[in-house]
Amino acid sequence: MPELPEVETIRRTLIEHVKDLKIEGIKLIWPSAVCGWEDKAFEDLVTGRRIRTIDRRGKYLLIRLDEDLTLIAHMRMTGRLNYYPDLREPEKHTHVVFRLEHGEVHFSDVRKFGRIQAIPTPLCFSGSSLGKLGPEPLEADFTPAVLKDRFGKKKVFLKAALLDQTVLAGMGNIYVDESLFLAGLSPDRRVDTLSEEEFSKLHQAIQSVLQAGIDAQGTSFRDYRDANGEKGMFEEDLQVYGRGGKPCHVCGQTLERVRLAGRTTVYCARCQR
DNA sequence: ACTAACCTGTAA
DNA sequence: TTACAGGTTAGT
The missing domain is CATH 3.20.190.10 (MutM-like, N-terminal)
Structure with missing residues (x-):
């Protein structure tokens, strides 16, 4: 969780x-x-x-x-x-x-x-x-260049690479899908096809989604509670996770729900390329 | 690079 | 009854 x-x-x-x-x-x-x-x-x-x-x-x-x-x-x-x-x-x-x-x-x-x-x-x-473990995504030394370097010569899908804790530490199924939506990148893009601009957008999206998650004290989609037994509020801000089949908040198109890297993945085929 | 395994609970 | 769930690891 x-x-x-x-x-x-x-x-x-x-x-x-x-x-x-x-x-x-x-x-x-x-x-x-x-x-x-x-x-x-x-x-x-x-x-x-x-x-x-x-x-x-x-x-x-x-x-x-x-x-x-x-x-x-x-x-x-x-x-x-x-x-x-x-x-x-x-x-x-x-x-x-x-x-x-x-x-x-x-x-x-x-x-x-x-x-x-x-x-x-x-x-x-x-x-x-x-x-x-890979680098901490919210530390100052995590830059677009570091992200690119961590992908190295891999040819895997973005979804798989971002879930890989040895590439980057701390992302899971929720925040990977949310980051990719915010970056406008399709989860089945191969990591070796990203442009410099796309690396920057992805880096920016990862940092802002994770920070927003912390600011909201996490996502209590199901079981999660903090040490005081309190739920987090980030569920209200989710754009794609758990929303397969529902309309995209940005363009209204029905969100896709597929299986990638062994995990349920939700994305907008129009907004994410 | 996919699948099963580890567990229990909940929803379809 | 079956499918699926915020993760990781060990096996094809």
């Missing part, structure tokens, strides 16, 4: 509650949600440390604890990290409970795809798939 704007929103809403709080205990309700350690070892490793900061890289959250320990969390499709100021019973799909000095953080995930990994901070990038 969560793509870059949703993960960033979780990061922001979580850290304001948990900064510098000590983790006093862990409850592993479904231990498979935690990887890299035996249950007891994970509990011992994490218990007693304080949460200092939370970083984000692509769709990964990096929860930095004392003494160079990092919890790498990925929500995949339906994962949530909820902060509660009080103690409460875990819900049906809650897999891990972090008991803090004040309140609790619950990791929940209906589909059980999400994972939390504990890793010494210096090993973060070598010891996980984080090391292979």
